[in-house]
Amino acid sequence: MTDPTRVLVLNSGSSSVKYQLLDMRDGSRLATGLVERIGEQTSRFRHTGADGGGTREQDGPIADHEAALKAVAEELARDGVGLDSPELAAIGHRVVHGGLFFTEPTVIDEAVLTEIERLIPVAPLHNPANLTGIRTARALRPDLPQVAVFDTAFHTTMPEAAARYAIDPRIADRHRIRRYGFHGTSHAYVSRETARLLGKDPSEVNVIVLHLGNGASASAVQKGRCVDTSMGLTPLEGLVMGTRSGDLDPAVIFHLARVGKMSMDEIDTLLNKRSGLFGLCGDNDMREIRRRIDEGDEEAALAFDIYIHRLRKYIGAYYAVLGRVDAVAFTAGVGENAAAVREAALSGLDGLGLAVDGERNAVRGDAPRLISPEGARVAVAVVPTDEELEIATQTYALVGKTAGNTQR
Ligand SMILES: Nc1ncnc2c1ncn2[C@@H]1O[C@H](COP(=O)(O)OP(=O)(O)O)[C@@H](O)[C@H]1O
Ligand SMILES: CC(=O)OP(=O)(O)O
Numbered sequence: 001m002t003d004p005t006r007v008l009v010l011n012s013g014s015s016s017v018k019y020q021l022l023d024m025r026d027g028s029r030l031a032t033g034l035v036e037r038i039g040e041q042t043s044r045f046r047h048t049g050a051d052g053g054g055t056r057e058q059d060g061p062i063a064d065h066e067a068a069l070k071a072v073a074e075e076l077a078r079d080g081v082g083l084d085s086p087e088l089a090a091i092g093h094r095v096v097h098g099g100l101f102f103t104e105p106t107v108i109d110e111a112v113l114t115e116i117e118r119l120i121p122v123a124p125l126h127n128p129a130n131l132t133g134i135r136t137a138r139a140l141r142p143d144l145p146q147v148a149v150f151d152t153a154f155h156t157t158m159p160e161a162a163a164r165y166a167i168d169p170r171i172a173d174r175h176r177i178r179r180y181g182f183h184g185t186s187h188a189y190v191s192r193e194t195a196r197l198l199g200k201d202p203s204e205v206n207v208i209v210l211h212l213g214n215g216a217s218a219s220a221v222q223k224g225r226c227v228d229t230s231m232g233l234t235p236l237e238g239l240v241m242g243t244r245s246g247d248l249d250p251a252v253i254f255h256l257a258r259v260g261k262m263s264m265d266e267i268d269t270l271l272n273k274r275s276g277l278f279g280l281c282g283d284n285d286m287r288e289i290r291r292r293i294d295e296g297d298e299e300a301a302l303a304f305d306i307y308i309h310r311l312r313k314y315i316g317a318y319y320a321v322l323g324r325v326d327a328v329a330f331t332a333g334v335g336e337n338a339a340a341v342r343e344a345a346l347s348g349l350d351g352l353g354l355a356v357d358g359e360r361n362a363v364r365g366d367a368p369r370l371i372s373p374e375g376a377r378v379a380v381a382v383v384p385t386d387e388e389l390e391i392a393t394q395t396y397a398l399v400g401k402t403a404g405n406t407q408r
């Protein structure tokens with residue numbers, strides 16, 4: 001029998017599961033899908049078969065991540081590519097928080113599960129969902145290698161000056177408080193693809209990557225290595241996000257507790273789930289915000305301005321961190337689709353060699369592309385991220401290695 005060549009990737013988020021089944025011989029997608037709003041009455045499940053065909057949708061409550069994964073397994077089986085398939089080589093899981101311990105993709109065993117569990121206090125929205133994904137998949141296919149690919153891994157190269165907070169290091173170390181950074185799989189993939197777009201090796205270029213999805217983060221990548229990123233101990237720090245505040249004076253928390261009489265849990269929920277664009281104007285979808293701005297809505301316009309102001313500050317900061325910048329790359333849902341965000345983020349920065357060409361910026365598409373004017377000192381690019389492909393690639397490489405199989 002030939003070696004199995006398929007990898008299933010599970011990206012279990014706080015309230016969603018995204019998945020892709022890939023054939024690693026050519027990277028083709030045999031199935032993709034998304035379960036959204038898990039735990040609510042209005043859950044939605046969209047499954048798409050090979051070559052983007054045979055999309056099936058289901059609406060209705062899906063109680064938890066375990067139920068979601070079982071539904072995913074059933075849909076895959078209906079397409080004849082179920083988890084029992086002998087062609088499946090491994091399952092790759094996105095794990096958001098890997099602390100400092102995990103710097104590489106890792107085959108999951110009991111000790112790895114224990115460590116991921118130990119990190120729950122610093123990733124309460126994400127790690128429990130990731131663990132459920134792993135445990136459910138293991139129960140369905142106990143014989144199959146399961147690999148964890150960590151959001152934090154790419155950022156473990158950050159120098160101490162960038163990774164440490166200015167607090168007593170003994171207290172910081174005791175509680176493992178430092179800046180870990182997230183979305184690393186995306187920052188790694190996009191910085192590499194940006195170098196490729198420029199026709200260079202990643203070791204030759206400095207890139208500022210702006211991952212603007214529902215969660216959003218920026219990173220400074222120097223010659224292929226991350227030297228700074230905007231998320232910290234948890235995915236709350238940094239940019240203004242869909243529902244997260246990003247940076248604020250930590251004293252806001254004391255003030256809300258002492259003067260506002262809010263509990264720690266209430267403040268946590270406020271800053272993680274009821275802030276950012278949503279907290280500012282009641283919408284977290286950039287499409288809706290742009291639509292409201294076009295209709296003259298001032299609340300939406302201010303939310304947009306606050307979002308852009310923060311983004312510009314990080315671009316300037318990472319310019320200084322890197323010293324020389326070869327490219328700025330926009331990625332994820334907002335970065336790939338919202339031309340208005342890209343234009344506003346870089347307007348008036350010609351002095352830094354940064355500019356966006358209006359016509360190029362208006363072009364839509366799935367391919368990496370330049371949006372800076374011809375001959376610009378710094379390339380500005382839209383580079384679609386593909387966390388699932390990157391996780392599959394890393395998973396397959398590791399499983400091949402582990403099995404002593406160097407064939408790719
Ligand atoms: N055509 C579009 N124009 C502007 N924003 C968009 C568009 N499509 C998606 N988005 C934004 O992308 C966000 C989702 O980004 P995504 O990277 O998929 O996030 P996540 O992986 O965190 O769920 C949406 O909330 C929306 O704000
Ligand atoms: C780490 C993080 O913020 O992830 P997401 O954008 O998927 O919520």
Ligand SMILES: [Mg+2]
Pocket residue numbers: 213214215332
């Ligand atoms: Mg995302």
